[in-house]
Amino acid sequence: MLKWLFRFGTPVLGVGCLIMLALIVTNRELPTAIFTEANFQSFKILFISIILEAFPFILLGVLFSALLQVFVTDELIQRITPKNPVAGVLFGALLGLLFPLCECGMIPVVRRLIRKGMPAYIGIVYLLAGPIVNPIVYTSTYAAFRTTPEMAFARMGLAFAVSVIVGLLLYKFMKRSPLKGMAAHAGVTAANNHGHDQDHADHHHHHSHEHGASGKGFRARIKSTMAHASDEFFEMGKYLIFGALLTGIIQTAVDRSTLAVFAEQPVFSYLFMMGFAFILSICSTSDAFIASSFSGIFDFGPLLAFLVFGPMIDLKNTLMLLSTFRFRIVLALIVLTASLTFLGAWLTEVFL
Amino acid sequence: MxxxxxxxxxxxxxxxxxxxxxxxxxxxxxxxxxxxxxxxxxxxxxxxxxxxxxxxxxxxxxxxxxxxxxxxxxxxxxxxxxxxxxxxxxxxxxxxxxxxAPTGTLGSALAAKKGVSLSGSPSFERKPEVSPAPISEEKTLDALFPADEYTIDHAQYGKILYSLPTIEVPEKQFIETLTTLDLYREAFVGKEVVLSGFVYREDEMGKERFAVSRFAMNCCSADALPYGLMIEWPNANEYGSDEWVSVKGTLKTTSYMDNEIITLEATKIERIEAPESPYVYPDLEFAY
Structure with a gap:
């Protein structure tokens, strides 16, 4: 955490300075009015409500991940994952239909799947597509955009396309394991999955020793599940709470209408909606209702960008991603998904 | 350990x-x-x-x-x-x-940050007015409430509201009711409307106007958005922001910041206790 603070402290300070500069340029008073009783109440309610809302899903995620760890063998995971990269990417993109988890619960599960030998690019595709390409999110988007049912289809389609392209690019260019603290374990290329297995050889040895299918009794397994789940809860929880803290502060402090000034220009309206999705950090099941509240102000394209980018990347889940994946991978993911979403949403707007 | x-x-x-x-x-x-x-x-x-x-x-x-x-x-x-x-x-x-920490509720401060919608849900666009010569009673009603496939529920709901002597904006369908009033404002102008919420004001509203607002929440308060109805009342500045009021008045349209919006010309304003749940929720089963 400290190292993390040092690493990001400077950029955060930089952003702070930029905000100050912007305030000076636009000749506004330093917002001392921010520290009022009413704002404190808003902050408190937002902060706690984000945490409370995410708890069930995080718990579900860590429990599911722990069950995977204890009850499902690595061999099984590797066997059901397609070896062909294209099939693998499609598999990852559609896995959300079977296991509709939202983004908070997703990260521990994907990390577990990758550690258990699912090729990393497939795991990341699931991570990106899963929170959108699933029946629950489809239904809520459809309900929120009753007057424009194309939105639900476009959202599913674009999310699918973006995640598949990201997956194929990762397959081509990502050679090291994207997970933190696994420097020695190379081999993400599915083509030599055997090499992958060998790299993990000593790790596998331990595993079959500890969690082997026949070795341990049911009680020990339950115990192990609990141990994994509660550890992971704390690991993910700290990022969730930090993300909720930042989101709460931003939502209380930043005036939406001042941001919307940027939305006048066509290009900026996309960037604005994506930036807005990033700082809002709300769950993919409810963000469609927020988006529909903007439908008077924004066109189809920017709203689509909001709906596709938000669940894939937002403030809260970036922090959670950083707990799991290498910094460079997270950065690459953000840049890739942002530019692909922008492009895709813009093309949809032009051609629809 | x-x-x-x-x-x-x-x-x-x-x-x-x-x-x-x-x-x-x-x-x-x-x-x-x-x-x-x-x-x-x-x-x-x-x-x-x-x-x-x-x-x-x-x-x-x-x-x-x-x-x-x-x-x-x-x-x-x-x-x-x-x-x-x-x-x-x-x-x-x-x-x-x-x-x-003491518990308060979301109010004007956050509403100002999020921007209050004064015309119901913006995802339903108002159609340009068409007023053909009415022939029969039934025809008139249909002409007053033109609908396409998306606004059919609102039109049906509008017809029900239209038949009431006084329209009380209910908790359960707060947004839907405001949206209907806004969509078919021509039909509802002159009707008596009652609603309650907290007082919200913007600088541009001046001394004789405020908005009665509610936060609409989907999942958690991070996604809550404020909806409101503009109120006109000569002594509007007697009511402090975030005070809970119940307002009775006649619906008309006025212009606010270059937009034509529906407005309640108040005939009676009452201070009320804040309700147990300050929020309203979108009615997902809204259908008629």
Whole structure:
């Protein structure tokens, strides 16, 4: 955490300075009015409500991940994952239909799947597509955009396309394991999955020793599940709470209408909606209702960008991603998904 | 061992916090009713995890090593005290805020940041007015409430509202009612409308206007958006922001910041107690 603070402290300070500069340029008073009783109440309610809302899903995620760890063998995971990269990417993109988890619960599960030998690019595709390409999110988007049912289809389609392209690019260019603290374990290329297995050889040895299918009794397994789940809860929880803290502060402090000034220009309206999705950090099941509240102000394209980018990347889940994946991978993911979403949403707007 | 006990304490704290919120009814401030069962379930999960942590602490104490598993991640928390203080502090912060800080509700301050919608849900576009010569009673009603496939429910609902002597904007369909009033404003001008909410004002409204608003929440208050109706009343500035009022008045249209919006010309304003749940929720089964 400290190292993390040092690493990001400077950029955060930089952003702070930029905000100050912007305030000076636009000749506004330093917002001392921010520290009022009413704002404190808003902050408190937002902060706690984000945490409370995410708890069930995080718990579900860590429990599911722990069950995977204890009850499902690595061999099984590797066997059901397609070896062909294209099939693998499609598999990852559609896995959300079977296991509709939202983004908070997703990260521990994907990390577990990758550690258990699912090729990393497939795991990341699931991570990106899963929170959108699933029946629950489809239904809520459809309900929120009753007057424009194309939105639900476009959202599913674009999310699918973006995640598949990201997956194929990762397959081509990502050679090291994207997970933190696994420097020695190379081999993400599915083509030599055997090499992958060998790299993990000593790790596998331990595993079959500890969690082997026949070795341990049911009680020990339950115990192990609990141990994994509660550890992971704390690991993910700290990022969730930090993300909720930042989101709460931003939502209380930043005036939406001042941001919307940027939305006048066509290009900026996309960037604005994506930036807005990033700082809002709300769950993919409810963000469609927020988006529909903007439908008077924004066109189809920017709203689509909001709906596709938000669940894939937002403030809260970036922090959670950083707990799991290498910094460079997270950065690459953000840049890739942002530019692909922008492009895709813009093309949809032009051609629809 | 200290880590296990600390974690057990934090987990129990969160579980108790959830129970506390349900007991005091404050949960409605944070979470929409349809999410409440899941949050309740998570309290049970948190309890279970807390019990496990105590169990693990006892095992440690008796010299046994907890569930050995040599998976790559560290079960051992970092030895750095500063780092641990920071992390546990992060977990304790929401608990401290929740238990110790006084509880208010979302009000004008946040509404101003989010921007109040004064014309119902903007996802329904108003059609340009068509007023053909009415022939029969039934025909008139249809002409007053033109609908396409998306606004058919609102048109049906509008016809029901139209037949009422006084339209009371209900809690359950707050947004839908405001949207209907806005969509078919020609039909409703001159009708008597009653609604309640908190007082919200913007500088541009001046001394004789304010908006009666409610926050509409989908899942949690992070996604709450304010909706309101403009009120005209000569002594509007007597009412402070965030005061809860019930307003009776006649509907008309006025112009506000270059937009034509529906406005209630108040005939009676009453101060009321804040309702138990300050929020309204979109009615997902809205259909007629």
């Amino acid at each position: 200290i880590h296990h006990l600390l974690r057990a304490a934090i987990l129990t704290g969160f579980a108790l916090f959830i129970v506390y919120l349900f007991k005091t009814g404050e949960m409605t401030l944070y979470i929409a009713p349809r999410m409440e069962p899941y949050v309740k379930l998570s309290a049970i999960g948190l309890y279970a995890a807390a019990i496990y942590q105590v169990y693990a602490a006892l095992q440690r104490r008796m010299g046994k090593h907890e569930a050995d598993c040599n998976c790559e991640h560290d079960h051992e928390p970092s030895p750095s005290i500063a780092k641990n203080t920071l992390i546990y502090g992060l977990f304790i912060l929401p608990l401290a805020l929740g238990f110790l």
